[in-house]
Amino acid sequence: VSELVPVRWLGDSVEYLDQRALPGDVVYRQARTVDDIVEAIATLSVRGAPCIGVFAAYGIAVLKASLPPERFVEAAARVRAARPTAVNLAWAVDRVMASPDALAAAVAIAEEQMRTDERIGQSGLSLVPNGAGIITHCNTGALATGGRGTALEVILAAHRAGKRPRVYVDETRPLLQGARLNYLELDRAGVDVRVIVDGAAAFVMQREQIDLAIVGADRIAANGDTANKIGTYGLAVAASYHHVPFYVAAPLSTFDRSLATGSEIPIELRSEEEVTSFRGTPVAPGACAYNPAFDVTPGTLIAGIVTECGVLRAPFEPAIAEVFAAPRTSTA
Amino acid sequence: VSELVPVRWLGDSVEYLDQRALPGDVVYRQARTVDDIVEAIATLSVRGAPCIGVFAAYGIAVLKASLPPERFVEAAARVRAARPTAVNLAWAVDRVMASPDALAAAVAIAEEQMRTDERIGQSGLSLVPNGAGIITHCNTGALATGGRGTALEVILAAHRAGKRPRVYVDETRPLLQGARLNYLELDRAGVDVRVIVDGAAAFVMQREQIDLAIVGADRIAANGDTANKIGTYGLAVAASYHHVPFYVAAPLSTFDRSLATGSEIPIELRSEEEVTSFRGTPVAPGACAYNPAFDVTPGTLIAGIVTECGVLRAPFEPAIAEVFAAPRTSTA
Numbered sequence A, B: 001v002s003e004l005v006p007v008r009w010l011g012d013s014v015e016y017l018d019q020r021a022l023p024g025d026v027v028y029r030q031a032r033t034v035d036d037i038v039e040a041i042a043t044l045s046v047r048g049a050p051c052i053g054v055f056a057a058y059g060i061a062v063l064k065a066s067l068p069p070e071r072f073v074e075a076a077a078r079v080r081a082a083r084p085t086a087v088n089l090a091w092a093v094d095r096v097m098a099s100p101d102a103l104a105a106a107v108a109i110a111e112e113q114m115r116t117d118e119r120i121g122q123s124g125l126s127l128v129p130n131g132a133g134i135i136t137h138c139n140t141g142a143l144a145t146g147g148r149g150t151a152l153e154v155i156l157a158a159h160r161a162g163k164r165p166r167v168y169v170d171e172t173r174p175l176l177q178g179a180r181l182n183y184l185e186l187d188r189a190g191v192d193v194r195v196i197v198d199g200a201a202a203f204v205m206q207r208e209q210i211d212l213a214i215v216g217a218d219r220i221a222a223n224g225d226t227a228n229k230i231g232t233y234g235l236a237v238a239a240s241y242h243h244v245p246f247y248v249a250a251p252l253s254t255f256d257r258s259l260a261t262g263s264e265i266p267i268e269l270r271s272e273e274e275v276t277s278f279r280g281t282p283v284a285p286g287a288c289a290y291n292p293a294f295d296v297t298p299g300t301l302i303a304g305i306v307t308e309c310g311v312l313r314a315p316f317e318p319a320i321a322e323v324f325a326a327p328r329t330s331t332a
Helices: A034-042 A049-066 A069-080 A087-097 A102-127 A151-160 A177-188 A198-207 A232-241 A316-325 B034-042 B049-066 B069-080 B087-097 B102-125 B151-160 B177-188 B198-207 B232-241 B316-325
Strands: A007-009 A014-017 A028-031 A133-136 A166-170 A192-196 A212-215 A219-221 A226-229 A246-249 A294-297 A304-307 A310-312 B007-009 B014-017 B028-031 B133-136 B166-170 B192-196 B212-215 B219-221 B226-229 B246-249 B294-297 B304-307 B310-312
Touching: A007 A049, A007 A102, A014 A049, A028 A034, A028 A049, A034 A049, A034 A069, A049 A069, A049 A087, A049 A102, A069 A087, A087 A102, A102 A151, A102 A212, A102 A246, A102 A304, A102 A310, A133 A151, A133 A198, A151 A177, A151 A212, A151 A246, A166 A177, A166 A198, A177 A192, A192 A198, A198 A232, A198 B198, A198 B232, A198 B294, A212 A232, A226 A232, A232 A246, A232 A294, A232 B198, A232 B232, A294 B198, A304 A316, A310 A316, B007 B049, B007 B102, B014 B049, B028 B034, B028 B049, B034 B049, B034 B069, B049 B069, B049 B087, B049 B102, B069 B087, B087 B102, B102 B151, B102 B246, B102 B304, B102 B310, B133 B151, B133 B198, B151 B177, B151 B212, B151 B246, B166 B177, B166 B198, B177 B192, B192 B198, B198 B232, B212 B232, B226 B232, B232 B246, B232 B294, B304 B316, B310 B316
Parallel strands: A133 A166, A133 A212, A166 A192, A212 A246, A246 A304, B133 B166, B133 B212, B166 B192, B212 B246, B246 B304
Antiparallel strands: A007 A014, A014 A028, A219 A226, A226 A294, A304 A310, B007 B014, B014 B028, B219 B226, B226 B294, B304 B310
16 A cells, blocks of 8 residues: 655655545646646645645745746735635745745745644544544545644554544545545554444434544634534534534644634635535536535634644633743754 | 426326436336335335335235235235334335225325325424524425425425525435435425535534524434434534524324334434445445434424424423324324
8 A cells, every 4th residue: 555645845846646536546746837736725636724734835935946036926825825714824835935945944844744743643642542432524634734644643643552443434525535535544544444424423422432523623713713624513513412522633833823713714615516516426406505615613612622732721712822832842 | 397296106006206316317117016115115216204104005005906915914014114214104004004995095195195294384384484594404395205395394384475484405415315305396496595515504503594493204202302314413413502493394103102212213224335425426435334324313402393283392202192192183
């Protein structure tokens, strides 16, 4: 089984795995122009908030080397706006733009992601009991971060530690990142995993022994409110009803302390066709659909936020302020 | 726009609309043998608890006219067991078997369903405010009952009364009865309707003005616990969290007072392929899936059960006992 590498630097371009084709086809593409880069992000060929950050960082390095300064600034702004909800995209673009050596900054972001994800896995390990029943949503593995994963890395760390987790993966409509990608990554690692439709999660919590739910994040406000893939909020509500602790796993680069609460996080609305068709098969041709790509889970429903600097606990506002104020060993 | 008729008596066979092919294709088939009848039910060509009852009733009439007595009894038992969760199937088979004139009993069941559904619509009308935002799950229209519908007939009655409901239809994975069938029926009637993925329901309740949720039922226990399409329970939990009243609409034939609580209702597990592929398009080929077709919503989450004899309110056990004890004008 070959490794699936979501983003790779090729010297004068950035290569990416077209995640839309998985798990059926493994297709790598090269991005050289701003159009290539924006399209890869907007079509979700590259997806997962931290992975978008890594890809955009390399993309900015490509553009800086190939464009005259004025066109470069304009192109970078287009990349930065390719998707509105994940904050890692803007964070990575701004960091590379501010660096005198764009490529070195991009490489640093990619390498830090790997170490950050390892630390997230270690931070979350103690939250997973032996033989834990776990529900997760969307994809949060290496494919989603370009490193080792966030929520999925917590599960994999528990698996490597011999805890034998039993995992239920929400399929995650409309784009099925759970059924297509999270299942693939967990199954390849040898984890006991099965796919459920999103609507079955509450039933599974009611009837099976479920010890925790854990998901990733696209943006976390200063009070812990968390934007993540549509369906996350309903899962958090169901977890609360069943007294199942609900965790978010995310690097500090996912926090946006400029937003006081989640109500300020912009929610991307995507095309109706994502709902009215199913991988190219029409379901309800011509039907009207409402397709928010993300939702916001209030911090009050979250038992803990697993970061590279440990597990943050409620009340989140002071906990988040504290972790950002603390002197940190550089992760670079 | 021609009427879609889910079940029709042809004199020596029973015709049914193959609902698997909707909304793309309108295909009618004839059932003459026990294999035809069982297959139509087991494959969900005929679906919706009351509609299965009507179809099975005509099916028993076909079999009674065409089989010798011993083979008839065996065949009827197979029809009765074609699906385990909906109680209307067993109810209809038993009623036709107990009647000296099988066909007359089947016709009576079909005609009663029409009148019962009309009364359900009238019973539920006062629950729907003007301009109500409504969420519903799965399909509960004429296609699901062979009459006028249950939960959907409440919405249609409100629409006809000029209340201008705004309806969000859960797509209802895995078989997408919401996106394919409920959308179709509401749109044809001119109702303001849009499809959402099941995971978006909680977000819609959080951000939009939603006044009620209303669903159908496959079996209701003596205490009001209600089995319905997978995803119903999660919707009820989300409704409870958002203080949105959650209603069930069902005829009295859906009640199974022999079961004290919902924990006794058998839950049909269906094939993993329903989750891992869609209409022949593979999503996660070879993946393990867990595919319960129904879940059970505790009566404690239900604001009212809309029947042809009015809206039952908690505590449901005495309310249900009372409606069954009351002298009723025959609906025949």
